[in-house]
Amino acid sequence: MALEEKSVVDKIEVLLEGQIQVRTKNQVLKDGKEIAATFHRHVLNPGSDLTGQDPKVVTIAEALWTPEVIAAYQASLESNNNL
Amino acid sequence: MSSNLRVNNILPSVGTNVAIGTAGGSVTLTGSVSGSITSGTISGVSTAGITTAYINTLSGISTIDASAAVSINQNLVFASGKGIDFSATANSSGTMTSELLSDYERGTWTPSFVQPATSANMYVNNGLTIYHADYVKIGNLVYVSCYIQNDASFSYDTGRSGTDSLGIGGLPFTVSNTPTDSGYHPIYVGYFNNWTSWSASYTPMGYFTAGTNNITLVYAVLNGITNITATYMYSSNSNIILSGWYRTDS
Numbered sequence: 001m002a003l004e005e006k007s008v009v010d011k012i013e014v015l016l017e018g019q020i021q022v023r024t025k026n027q028v029l030k031d032g033k034e035i036a037a038t039f040h041r042h043v044l045n046p047g048s049d050l051t052g053q054d055p056k057v058v059t060i061a062e063a064l065w066t067p068e069v070i071a072a073y074q075a076s077l078e079s080n081n082n083l
Numbered sequence: 084m085s086s087n088l089r090v091n092n093i094l095p096s097v098g099t100n101v102a103i104g105t106a107g108g109s110v111t112l113t114g115s116v117s118g119s120i121t122s123g124t125i126s127g128v129s130t131a132g133i134t135t136a137y138i139n140t141l142s143g144i145s146t147i148d149a150s151a152a153v154s155i156n157q158n159l160v161f162a163s164g165k166g167i168d169f170s171a172t173a174n175s176s177g178t179m180t181s182e183l184l185s186d187y188e189r190g191t192w193t194p195s196f197v198q199p200a201t202s203a204n205m206y207v208n209n210g211l212t213i214y215h216a217d218y219v220k221i222g223n224l225v226y227v228s229c230y231i232q233n234d235a236s237f238s239y240d241t242g243r244s245g246t247d248s249l250g251i252g253g254l255p256f257t258v259s260n261t262p263t264d265s266g267y268h269p270i271y272v273g274y275f276n277n278w279t280s281w282s283a284s285y286t287p288m289g290y291f292t293a294g295t296n297n298i299t300l301v302y303a304v305l306n307g308i309t310n311i312t313a314t315y316m317y318s319s320n321s322n323i324i325l326s327g328w329y330r331t332d333s
Contacts, residue, residue, distance in 0.1 A: 013333055015257055015332060015333060016332070017260060017294065019257045019294075019296075021255075021256060023190070038190060038191065039189070039190030039191070040191045040192065040193070041190055041191075041192055041218065041255035041256065042192065042193060042253060042296075043253075043254065043256065043257050043296035045202055045257075045295060045296065048202070073294070076260055076294055077200065077260075077292075077293070077294045077295065080260065080262060080293040080294060083262060083267060083290070083292070083293060
């Protein structure tokens, strides 16, 4: 009976304006079978620092976050007066 | 007929039915039924006398028309974007936008102090203690709460200063960037302590910032609000407990 803890990025969601929502699943495994799990989430806005992010997230962000996407995102925030 | 009839396959012609039993009679299954129903509709099945129906797998069934409750001993799994449709219920007098409950999730998030408009990190080497930070998402409505405290005096990150507006970043879902449709949502501050140079007359409050994953912190002044700036949370052991609901587009 071996218990093991494991964290995996199990969901990556890309929003219309380029934000990337990342869900990490923290699992407890018993003999390789999941017996408990919790979720942790974070969001990356266009232009965010990608240091320490999951490689899959980095790949998506680098492809998605063109200068135009970042500029459009910033403009959308200003259009709401940062409210 | 008193003997048993064993049939391997019943293959009715297209448009015809197979009838088992007679009116007023019944069909009794003493063993189990294996295999799957891959298409079609089950309808008109009387549930009288069935007190509990345990269903492990329903495959390809388009309609279940039952007058009794159905108990399922496994999770009910929906495809992405699908859920529970409440459109059969009466609507309010307001403008209804959706009656589909398509998501539920709970978990944790990592609060941090940021400049709310830019999401730029505010402090470095801050030793922030997160006593608690979790979320519950129901449909597109997100509830978050947190209790955070800095363990030592902060140092400002590059380009930041004590006069910068202060916010809390790291929200688990992006705040909707169409607030005129999805609403403007406040936070509720239940507790705070050890803030630097804080006036007894100030009341901390804040709101979820559209299009970001940040909360903007403000305090009430005569006939308006003023941004809480980074200097107020600078000292050791300054802390805050807050919660709130907001809308997301995901």
